[in-house]
Amino acid sequence: MELFGSHGNYNVEGVDTLNACYGGTNALFNAVNWIESSAWDGRFALVVASDIAVYGPGNARPTGGCAAIAMLVGPNAPLVIEPGIRGTHMEHVYDFYKPILNSEYPVVDGQLSIQSYLKALDMCYSAYSKRFQEKIGKSFSLKEAEYIVFHSPYNKLVRRAIARLQFNDFLVNPDDPAFKEVQRYRHQQREESYFNRGLATAFEKTSNDLYATKVLPSTHLSVELGNCYSASLYVGLLSLIDQVSDELSGKRVILFSYGSGLSSSMFSILVRGSVEFMKQKQKISKRLSQRQFVDPAEFTKLLGLRESHLLASAYIPEGPLNLFPGTFYLDKVDDKYRRYYKRKLKDSKL
Amino acid sequence: MELFGSHGNYNVEGVDTLNACYGGTNALFNAVNWIESSAWDGRFALVVASDIAVYGPGNARPTGGCAAIAMLVGPNAPLVIEPGIRGTHMEHVYDFYKPILNSEYPVVDGQLSIQSYLKALDMCYSAYSKRFQEKIGKSFSLKEAEYIVFHSPYNKLVRRAIARLQFNDFLVNPDDPAFKEVQRYRHQQREESYFNRGLATAFEKTSNDLYATKVLPSTHLSVELGNCYSASLYVGLLSLIDQVSDELSGKRVILFSYGSGLSSSMFSILVRGSVEFMKQKQKISKRLSQRQFVDPAEFTKLLGLRESHLLASAYIPEGPLNLFPGTFYLDKVDDKYRRYYKRKLKDSKL
Numbered sequence: 001m002e003l004f005g006s007h008g009n010y011n012v013e014g015v016d017t018l019n020a021c022y023g024g025t026n027a028l029f030n031a032v033n034w035i036e037s038s039a040w041d042g043r044f045a046l047v048v049a050s051d052i053a054v055y056g057p058g059n060a061r062p063t064g065g066c067a068a069i070a071m072l073v074g075p076n077a078p079l080v081i082e083p084g085i086r087g088t089h090m091e092h093v094y095d096f097y098k099p100i101l102n103s104e105y106p107v108v109d110g111q112l113s114i115q116s117y118l119k120a121l122d123m124c125y126s127a128y129s130k131r132f133q134e135k136i137g138k139s140f141s142l143k144e145a146e147y148i149v150f151h152s153p154y155n156k157l158v159r160r161a162i163a164r165l166q167f168n169d170f171l172v173n174p175d176d177p178a179f180k181e182v183q184r185y186r187h188q189q190r191e192e193s194y195f196n197r198g199l200a201t202a203f204e205k206t207s208n209d210l211y212a213t214k215v216l217p218s219t220h221l222s223v224e225l226g227n228c229y230s231a232s233l234y235v236g237l238l239s240l241i242d243q244v245s246d247e248l249s250g251k252r253v254i255l256f257s258y259g260s261g262l263s264s265s266m267f268s269i270l271v272r273g274s275v276e277f278m279k280q281k282q283k284i285s286k287r288l289s290q291r292q293f294v295d296p297a298e299f300t301k302l303l304g305l306r307e308s309h310l311l312a313s314a315y316i317p318e319g320p321l322n323l324f325p326g327t328f329y330l331d332k333v334d335d336k337y338r339r340y341y342k343r344k345l346k347d348s349k350l
Numbered sequence: 351m352e353l354f355g356s357h358g359n360y361n362v363e364g365v366d367t368l369n370a371c372y373g374g375t376n377a378l379f380n381a382v383n384w385i386e387s388s389a390w391d392g393r394f395a396l397v398v399a400s401d402i403a404v405y406g407p408g409n410a411r412p413t414g415g416c417a418a419i420a421m422l423v424g425p426n427a428p429l430v431i432e433p434g435i436r437g438t439h440m441e442h443v444y445d446f447y448k449p450i451l452n453s454e455y456p457v458v459d460g461q462l463s464i465q466s467y468l469k470a471l472d473m474c475y476s477a478y479s480k481r482f483q484e485k486i487g488k489s490f491s492l493k494e495a496e497y498i499v500f501h502s503p504y505n506k507l508v509r510r511a512i513a514r515l516q517f518n519d520f521l522v523n524p525d526d527p528a529f530k531e532v533q534r535y536r537h538q539q540r541e542e543s544y545f546n547r548g549l550a551t552a553f554e555k556t557s558n559d560l561y562a563t564k565v566l567p568s569t570h571l572s573v574e575l576g577n578c579y580s581a582s583l584y585v586g587l588l589s590l591i592d593q594v595s596d597e598l599s600g601k602r603v604i605l606f607s608y609g610s611g612l613s614s615s616m617f618s619i620l621v622r623g624s625v626e627f628m629k630q631k632q633k634i635s636k637r638l639s640q641r642q643f644v645d646p647a648e649f650t651k652l653l654g655l656r657e658s659h660l661l662a663s664a665y666i667p668e669g670p671l672n673l674f675p676g677t678f679y680l681d682k683v684d685d686k687y688r689r690y691y692k693r694k695l696k697d698s699k700l
Contacts (some may be wrong), residue, residue: 010440015376015613019365026365030380033387038433039379083388090360099687102452103662107686127361153463263365311451336457337449 063225415576
């Protein structure tokens with residue numbers, strides 16, 4: 001079976017939006033805007049957030065995971081993006097980038113990456129809160145949200161992120177009785193606190209309950225899969241749906257999207273209908289149980305194989321093909337670098 | 351002066367949309383949709399269409415040009431995109447593509463590229479006409495438009511494109527007296543006619559007046575500059591404004607955007623206010639006269655210099671710096687591939 005032959009023919013709009021792990025979020029915003037615009041013709045929008053990110057050999061490699069998320073966007077959806085309330089922060093930062101065009105591996109400044117993520121979180125939270133006040137007419141704090149889903153490069157950063165948001169709430173309302181253990185940070189400047197270990201530890205302690213109740217359900221999949229890059233935030237949302245299902249009904253979920261470079265946004269979803277069908281359809285536990293585990297040495301070998309054919313032409317992929325039925329895969333690359341795909345059939349033994 | 355330091359800080363939305371020469375058009379649609387959406391906060395959108403495309407040594411290289419276009423999008427504009435009327439065609443085609451990631455040069459299938467452009471034009475014209483009928487309540491033909499602006503890889507293809515649109519009109523209304531010379535093509539199938547030389551010549555002849563009155567004014571800049579890639583369509587629109595200015599008032603302008611791969615759209619603009627200020631601001635004739643001409647050998651040498659530093663780190667650009675005042679330029683690339691820019695000052699002798 002040949003896919004994408006020259007007979008393909010689609011009257012659809014939209015092209016790739018690229019910005020590290022933020023591309024899918026921008027595509028989602030574009031899709032929602034389209035549906036609200038005069039250009040909308042009644043059809044659904046389809047947003048696909050995916051990535052090809054891998055790390056080179058070294059400490060960071062085991063943090064990498066993979067996932068792709070497809071989202072159907074249309075009217076009368078059970079998950080509704082709150083209109084007019086979002087905060088965005090963009091900044092020119094070399095925290096994680098791919099300047100070596102013939103390599104898949106990024107250049108990473110680990111410390112700067114953490115600082116950039118936390119600063120973007122501060123800025124987006126502040127901008128989101130301002131818009132919330134303007135639209136809803138009351139001041140925003142974490143009490144207004146039942147769940148918070150974060151872009152998750154690794155779980156420890158998510159743990160720090162919720163502590164950081166609580167620190168933001170503390171600066172706005174330091175006299176709240178919940179903050180009596182952290183009064184020594186009353187006059188701490190935001191900008192100078194990204195690597196203040198005492199502060200981080202103190203707020204991780206005060207945010208323990210907050211993390212357990214409002215964040216933990218969205219982290220299940222990232223912890224199992226690793227960094228899902230562009231799909232990460234939406235993998236978190238799916239995890240939340242899987243863990244909580246219809247107890248989400250009527251609740252507000254805050255989402256924080258981050259892409260290195262950097263682009264970041266905070267926005268919120270109101271749950272207006274049942275999401276149990278999503279949980280049923282996704283079968284998360286079953287699919288997690290079907291994974292095959294390989295040794296690090298085997299994984300390194302497979303990535304090496306991939307690396308050695310990165311710019312290949314006239315190439316037929318080797319290697320194992322342990323694919324779920326229905327999966328598309330690269331069949332060959334011809335001498336003009338044209339790529340041909342096939343799909344594993346249901347009854348195929350590939 | 352250093353640009354884009356780590357102090358940059360912007361609450362703005364939007365990231366790169368990429369798809370060969372179509373990216374700017376998709377960004378324009380996204381910007382207009384945003385302004386019509388609940389996410390809009392009253393600010394202008396800025397759309398920048400630009401490219402880094404160059405051809406390798408050979409016949410195609412002299413067709414290459416360059417330009418970047420910035421468009422301010424907001425309410426009460428003199429140029430209004432007609433709401434709800436556009437036709438789009440997407441197809442998976444290897445006509446012009448860049449599979450060699452460590453090279454700037456594309457792989458091109460010239461014949462397929464022409465066929466893809468003309469087929470996309472047919473499909474978009476048909477989809478646009480259908481939407482026009484639905485929204486405006488009458489059938490569309492070229493008589494409904496005062497001007498037509500095409501994506502222009504080279505002028506000869508634009509000449510073929512207007513002939514092709516007239517062929518489309520002919521198939522819908524073959525008994526129009528204007529078509530009495532081409533009756534032998536009454537039963538010609540669209541799909542089999544892309545390389546029918548007799549047909550192309552016949553319709554180029556019947557479309558001579560059409561080209562001269564409705565297309566020519568938009569081609570002035572492309573003919574002077576060469577292929578402007580992502581900016582091409584909007585360079586055409588600017589050329590039209592420069593040549594016709596306020597005689598555009600009240601008129602409908604059709605635009606056809608094409609990006610290899612392929613993505614394409616036809617849409618229309620209604621001119622609702624004076625555009626003379628754009629003409630005055632752009633000073634096209636003056637700026638064209640300020641260009642410096644270099645020999646092909648010198649041009650080849652400069653592109654060779656560029657090619658040899660494509661993936662460079664720890665690099666300080668050499669070569670001449672004949673820049674207009676106010677131009678940004680690459681000052682250096684450090685050993686971590688981070689790029690630093692400067693701007694030529696008004697009184698600088700660089």
